[in-house]
Amino acid sequence: MGRFSRRAAAALLCGGLLLAGCSAGPKDVDNATEPAPAAEAAADGCAYTDAPLLTLPPRGPGEPTLELPQPRGWERNTTMDSETVRGVIVNTGMRADDFTPNAVVTLVDMTAKSPTPQQVIDIELAELSSNGVAVETADTMLVCGHPAMTVGYTLESRPVNAVIVGVAHEGKTFSAVVTMQTADPTNADYVADMDTILSGFRVSY
Template identity: 35%
Template sequence: MSTRSRLAAAVLPLLVLTACSAGDDAENPDATGPTEVTAAAGCADVDGELIAADTRAGEPTLEVPLPEGWEDDSTMNSELIRLALINPDLVRDDFAPNIVVTAEPSPADEQAAVDRQVQGIQQATGSADVDREDGEVCGFTSFIADYELPEAGAVPARPARVQVIVVPHGDQTITYTLTAQATAPADPAYAEAVEEIFSGVQIAA
């Protein structure tokens, strides 16, 4: 199985998690025209290259640092998946570490959107305990959580770390998730890249 095929298989649990967190009232954003975009306060200073996630008309923009050795795999992009980064140099167990960015518009308010993401992790892992650290990204409500992803075909079970950011957008919210996964998460190069990307998120809404 190719690296990209393994990535596709490994991303499936992330989509299931997102589906668990999405309520029946989730809907697509109105993409009929642009809205005024202003830089959000409180974004971290970043040196080096940034890469932008796909956006739909009128949505906020989201960029993340692109560490050395990491590359964009746009074959995974969809209405839900807006960016997928992999590092072929860090392959372990025939699996490339990756970070997947998703965007989920919803009429839910900020707290309801956060609660849904926590519930999605609980349902996907079968555990009521979520190791979660609350915070803010660019002034927006955020949390980071660690959990275990199940085996997916030839890809072994592995830990994942997700950063959830809820951005108010008109009369709805957009929930962004950045999910990092690797079969060798203790690799310093991987851990440093995840920290660089998570801490360097840039959002203009």
């Protein structure tokens, strides 16, 4: 896998909204973990998706389970996995302009900063603004019953689309975010897959 831009590496903030993604093709694609069939991973109150779901289990007390639709052609990549980055999928077949389309899932404990899910979302938006990034589109939604917002913005001349989920559970709050980028937003297959991935993202207990 290629490197992040220096700006993006420095800007890995609370929920990863400024993560610039993969600037070159992956070198460490891990296909050992197969996504579970969508029907088996269904959760009450979550949006239906007919794509297989990649399950990213909790790592610490009180954390939610994160599930990401994985359409055909999107492969699990473990190069970036960390305490914040919980999972990445990439599509090398859609690579354009030396950039591999990717979806990055992040999770951060926000308990000390924000007691409510809406404040989690507000903090994420404020982080973008403080780094000079203008939110171009924003729509409220629910993800598995949790308050959420879809946002669109531009980072390093590439369009970015993300879903921010504010999670509150048993006295803890989390920011769960899935962020997608491409260098070719006119690719109809990418647009369709992006809709599947973002609309089917799941955050549940």
